[in-house]
Amino acid sequence: MSNLSKPYDFISAVEGQDYQFTTQSGDKYTAWFTEFFLQTQDQNELLIYSFGFECSRNSTESSLRFDTRIKATIQNIIIEFFKKHPNDAILYICSSADGKARNRHITFSNWFNEFGNNFTKCDSQIQYEGNDFYSSIIILNDNPQKDYLIDAFFFTIEYWMGE
């Protein structure tokens, strides 16, 4: 692996609630997982994990620099998650608070497409109160509950966000 695509080392916060890494240009990224419960048609709840990340820029100039190691690090965090939780799922959402939800969704999808054939990602795009709401669920292909999780993902979205 070349240095250009080598993931940054990330550290876990003392309390364990987030994972941080700093880019070469000094931008500080924070990633986190939170609990999320999917509903099923047979009225069960399935615990999955919502994933998010955010950048705190070092300077306005740093945002202009293209750094493939950021992508590699986020991918690495997700892969590490599935090493520890092979039978779980990740939920990723993009809301349109700043009008960039579609761009974020496309970027995340492109990153996911580099994961290889071991994963399945299902996407939903829905209009909710006039705004676009994008969400994705990521599951390992050999997860024994894969179909149940996917059904629950779409059921939960339709139940709460369907109009």
Next chain:
Amino acid sequence: MDTVKTKNTKSEQKNSLDNPFIKLIKDKKKINAAIKSGKSLSKVKGVKFVKAI
């Protein structure tokens, strides 16, 4: 009339604070605000973080 009543009830339920996706969006805003201001996420209230790795 019963149908209308049922529809209203459902609509109220969907827009309630129980909507997990709306809570997730709000949580994300709180987390982003904390990160931007340099605060530890341990100070963000009402969000159940998971040490997943």
